Amino acid sequence: MFTSTTDRGPETPIRLMVIIGSVRPGRVGLSVALWVHEHVTARGGFDIDFVDLAELNLPPVDEHRLPRTGQYGRKHTAAWSERVQNADAFLFVSPEINSSFSPCLKNALDFLFSEWSRKPVGLVSYGGKGGGAFGVAALRPVLSDLGLVTASSHLNISRVSEQVDDGFFLPSDDQIARLDGLLDELRALAPALRSVRESTLVAS
Numbered sequence: 554m555f556t557s558t559t560d561r562g563p564e565t566p567i568r569l570m571v572i573i574g575s576v577r578p579g580r581v582g583l584s585v586a587l588w589v590h591e592h593v594t595a596r597g598g599f600d601i602d603f604v605d606l607a608e609l610n611l612p613p614v615d616e617h618r619l620p621r622t623g624q625y626g627r628k629h630t631a632a633w634s635e636r637v638q639n640a641d642a643f644l645f646v647s648p649e650i651n652s653s654f655s656p657c658l659k660n661a662l663d664f665l666f667s668e669w670s671r672k673p674v675g676l677v678s679y680g681g682k683g684g685g686a687f688g689v690a691a692l693r694p695v696l697s698d699l700g701l702v703t704a705s706s707h708l709n710i711s712r713v714s715e716q717v718d719d720g721f722f723l724p725s726d727d728q729i730a731r732l733d734g735l736l737d738e739l740r741a742l743a744p745a746l747r748s749v750r751e752s753t754l755v756a757s
């Protein structure tokens with residue numbers, strides 16, 4: 554959960570939600586996401602809410618009304634809504650599964666609608682040979698439907714398990730540079746899109 558207040562001055566850290574898109578026992582994604590968390594923390598400028606979908610434990614979407622209504626009957630949806638609403642930007646760490654992206658990430662996205670809208674998202678994908686490129690291609694239209702703005706920089710990690718040792722992901726210099734590029738873009742997009750959200754609220 555975020556600890557910051559509602560004061561959103563220019564120097565205020567960006568509230569970045571990092572979501573681990575795998576719930577599988579023995580998942581490699583946890584090592585990748587922990588490296589992302591550590592790198593973002595060391596870099597500074599972001600207030601991180603680390604979401605482990607295994608801990609969040611959402612059921613398959615079980616709401617009666619459509620997410621666009623914003624009317625939720627389940628406690629877990631209301632809690633998830635509040636948490637996502639509080640984020641300024643997102644970073645999804647997702648495996649490639651059968652040439653698509655993580656089904657549990659899709660389910661977590663499908664629960665909500667306006668909470669995602671006009672916010673930036675960065676993608677870190679990983680997998681076997683493909684490095685998650687097909688997963689990212691499948692994810693992009695979903696993000697677009699939800700009004701998320703996808704950063705053009707991204708990090709694809711091929712043969713991810715070869716870079717994990719004793720639970721630690723060991724990044725290459727190029728991967729660190731790519732993650733930094735992604736974070737730079739989120740830093741630029743988050744305040745700009747916050748202004749868009751605020752002006753839209755005033756206009757409507």
Ligand SMILES: Cc1cc2nc3c(=O)[nH]c(=O)nc-3n(C[C@H](O)[C@H](O)[C@H](O)COP(=O)(O)O)c2cc1C
Nearest residue numbers: 575577580581582648649650651652680681682683
């Ligand atoms: C059912 C299944 C399908 C997969 N399909 C792909 C695929 O299409 N492309 C790919 O690059 N890797 C594929 N993989 C490899 C996974 O991306 C890789 O095992 C990854 O580590 C899974 O993430 P996790 O360990 O965090 O759960 C697949 C793995 C599984 C279990």
